[in-house]
Each structure stands twice: as structure tokens, then as C-alpha cells.
Amino acid sequence: MLRIVDQGCISHTPGRGAYMPWITPLADGTSIACQHVGDELGSDDNHMVVLSCTDGRTFTERGTVGPRDDGHAYRAPQISVVDGQRLVLVCSRFETGAEALFNPETEALRRPEMCLFWSDDNGATWSRKPQLVSVDLPAERYTWNSAGQLLQLPSGRWMWPLETWKPEGYDGPPDQRAWAVFSSDAGASWGDLTVVANDPDGTVLYWDQMNCQLMDGRIYTTIWTHLYGTSDDIENHWVVSEDEGHTWSTPRPTNLRGQVCTPMPLADGRVAAIYNDRHDPQGVRVAVSEDLSNFDIEHQLTLFDAGAEATL
Numbered sequence: 001m002l003r004i005v006d007q008g009c010i011s012h013t014p015g016r017g018a019y020m021p022w023i024t025p026l027a028d029g030t031s032i033a034c035q036h037v038g039d040e041l042g043s044d045d046n047h048m049v050v051l052s053c054t055d056g057r058t059f060t061e062r063g064t065v066g067p068r069d070d071g072h073a074y075r076a077p078q079i080s081v082v083d084g085q086r087l088v089l090v091c092s093r094f095e096t097g098a099e100a101l102f103n104p105e106t107e108a109l110r111r112p113e114m115c116l117f118w119s120d121d122n123g124a125t126w127s128r129k130p131q132l133v134s135v136d137l138p139a140e141r142y143t144w145n146s147a148g149q150l151l152q153l154p155s156g157r158w159m160w161p162l163e164t165w166k167p168e169g170y171d172g173p174p175d176q177r178a179w180a181v182f183s184s185d186a187g188a189s190w191g192d193l194t195v196v197a198n199d200p201d202g203t204v205l206y207w208d209q210m211n212c213q214l215m216d217g218r219i220y221t222t223i224w225t226h227l228y229g230t231s232d233d234i235e236n237h238w239v240v241s242e243d244e245g246h247t248w249s250t251p252r253p254t255n256l257r258g259q260v261c262t263p264m265p266l267a268d269g270r271v272a273a274i275y276n277d278r279h280d281p282q283g284v285r286v287a288v289s290e291d292l293s294n295f296d297i298e299h300q301l302t303l304f305d306a307g308a309e310a311t312l
Helices: none
Strands: 017-025 031-038 047-053 059-065 072-083 086-095 112-119 143-146 158-165 178-183 191-197 204-213 219-227 237-241 261-265 271-277 283-289 301-305
Touching (some): 031 072, 191 204, 191 237
Antiparallel strands (some): 031 047, 047 059, 072 086, 086 112, 271 283
């Protein structure tokens, strides 16, 4: 039976929002965390901060990572341990400007880029300039930003998921897909752009893919699935790769109808998924599956109850 054993607050600073936190355990028993902060989830003042924790409960903000006021807003950071005291932080940055991050009339997304920052001292200091990741797509037709977690696979191959949309100036429909890029040299260079999920008709949109490596070595990805041109989310879908991301199965539905849905492999072979349920009653829930498709909703656990809040 699922139950909450502990809970707490990562950070709370009056006058600003804190978004998309990520906690990474370190070998010495401490943890390092990161998040982006600002007035809103996608505002021009978005920047990244790093926090540390020595007791498993209390997080202390240690400072910013990345430039400020360089014409970009930095969002969705994630920290991974590379080797020893070396860490890598992956994120997306968006051009700042007068227009909204997403323009619903033109369906255009402000130009993003994927980038990395490095630390050789367990997160005490970080590289000052971002390492930009080149994606082999025409910029006049596509935008791309990170989605999902960086996976360091047993062969040494790294996988970083992303999703596409369209930029300002492109009048056609968005060629929206879930993709991944790969590195064979520990993040120094990136390529091998691969489609993870796609609807050739453009009816189904595969957003916010979230991924993990199962105990048997397969890569399992769950995806927020939406019908283009509507306000309708359908069931979260899933895909799996048996060859370290070279090829992927056809998307199949789960019985979860949430928004962002993050899978976690369990030691007994099952998978737990934390998902954002925007239906009545709203909340963040966790459920367990034995077959990757059907989750035990009857015994799922509510981690956060939105109550009277309009969104979460």
C-alpha cells in the first residue's frame, strides 16, 4: 500500500515563484537541488538556482547557475552526477522579448535552445557560459526544447529527450514530435536525432515525455497526450526502447488521464508514476503498474490536493 512517509518544503521566498525542482543525491550522503525561479513559470526573469541539503530535509539556496540578463530566460534545470565530483546541469533557455512565451494566435513558441553547465567540485561552482546543444533540424521550421531526464546508459551512451514546435514566422501547422538526441562522448557532442513518438497526421500531440530506465535495461517513456486544436487531453501514452533509444515502440495508452506523468522503476520490477491530474478533483497522484499500461488507480495515493486552487 502506498503511503506518505515524510514531506517538507524545498524553498519558499516571498515575492517570487519557484518551479520544476530537481533533487540529486550525492555519494557523500548529501543532496543537491535546482529549480528555476521568477515572477511566473515562463516569465522573462526566469533564472536557475542551486540548493544544498545535508540532513535530508532542510535545503539552503547556494546561488545562481548561468548568466543573468543575457537575452535569455533559463528554465527546467536538472542535475546529474557524471563521475566523482563532476556534475552536469541540463536545461532549456528561451529568448526574452515583448511577446509572450507562446502566442496562441500564431501558435508560435519563442525560440528556445538546449544547454549544459558543468561543475567539477560537487556543485560548489559552475561553468559560467552554457554549452549549447546543436539539433539537426531547420530553425525556420522548428523550435526545440528539452523534455524528460538525461539518461546515462550502461554502454556509455547518453540520451537527452526533447520536443518540437514551430517558431514565429512559420505559418504552417506545427510538426510536433517527441524526440531524443544522443552523445557518445559524455556530453561533449550531440547527434543521432531520433523520433520517440509522432502522429504523422498531426492530430495527436506528444508533450512532456518523461523517461526512466527499467530494471531490465529497457527505456520506458510516458507522455502527456493532447488532441491538436482542442483543449482535450487523452490518456497518457507510453513507449519503450529495447536498444538504448535507437528504435521505439508504437505509442500505447495507459489508463492515466493526467498531464505531466513521470515514471519511476521499482526494485520488484513494477513502475510507479507520479502524474498531474487536472480533472476534478485536481491533484498530484502516484499509482503503480505491473505491465506498463494499467495503473492501480483504485489504490493510488494523492500527494498534493489542489483544493480550491485553480491550477497547479
